[in-house]
Amino acid sequence: MTASQVDRLLEVMDRLRSDGGCPWDAEQTHESLAPYAIEEAHELAEAIESGDRGEMLGELGDVLLQVVFHARVAQEHPDEPFGIEEIAKACADKLVERHPHVFADVIAEDAETVTANWHAIKARTMGRESVMDGVPAALPALQRAQKMLSRAERAGLDVTASSTGASSGDGIGERLLALAAEASAAGVDAESALREAVRSFEAAARETERAGARRIGE
Incomplete structure (x- = not known):
């Protein structure tokens, strides 16, 4: 996308939010x-998983719209306004700060070191009291479980589902958490894996439904 198209998008949003819009x-x-931001993020993930480049293009546009829309709303705040320029600056500053192996003299020879540095910088600069801080409660449960498990492992915390003392749904919650841990150990994104399984189930159910309709019509 060229700068002129970015400017055009901002102008369109400005027109929509202005008098007579x-x-x-x-x-x-x-x-x-x-x-809508949550919905569009999920639709983008689905488009990526489908491998449809045209669909991905459209969904990325919808995600970008959310950023532009929020930036325009934030610009109108009476006491603490900010806009797309401030958002872009904060984003660029964060990327520079968290990539000292690129923009400073820190040495990181592999992706694992980069990830460790990223989390260390994030914890230091955001002043979090616990490694569990900052994981959104609104995340899908499997995705949130893997985030929590990953953070606990990274911090060396020896916590398992059985040691929490929790029991829900006749142990189903604990078994789901154990499956999330199993997925993490195998390098599998549990949320994506479940979505793929559900898509396969849906396709099979639809085919069974169509086959039943054909038999009734014969």
Whole structure:
């Protein structure tokens, strides 16, 4: 995307939010837009998993729209306004800060070292009290489980589902957590794996449904 197209997108959003623009767009807030950001992120993940480049292009545009929309809303805040320039600056500053092996004199010869450095810098600069801090509660449960498990492992915490004392759904929750741990050990994203399995189930169910309809019609 060229700079001129980025500028055009910002101009379109400005027009939509200005007097004489779109009534629906004009009344949106960060809070009302939040569900759309979650929805679009999931749709992008689905497009990536499908391998459809055209679909991915469209969904990336929808995710970008969320950023631009929130930036325009934030620009209108009466006391603490910020816009796309401030967002881009904060993002670039964060990337530079967390890649000292590229922009400073830190040596990182492999991806594992880069990841370790990233988390160390993140913990130091964000002032978190626990390695568990910062994992969104709104994440899908399997994805959140793997995040928590990963952080516990990275911190050397010896915590298992059985040691928590929790028991839910006749132990189903604990077994799901154990499966998430198994997926992590195998290098598998549990959320993506479940989505793929559900897609296969859906396709099989639809085919069974169609076959039943054909038999009834014969």
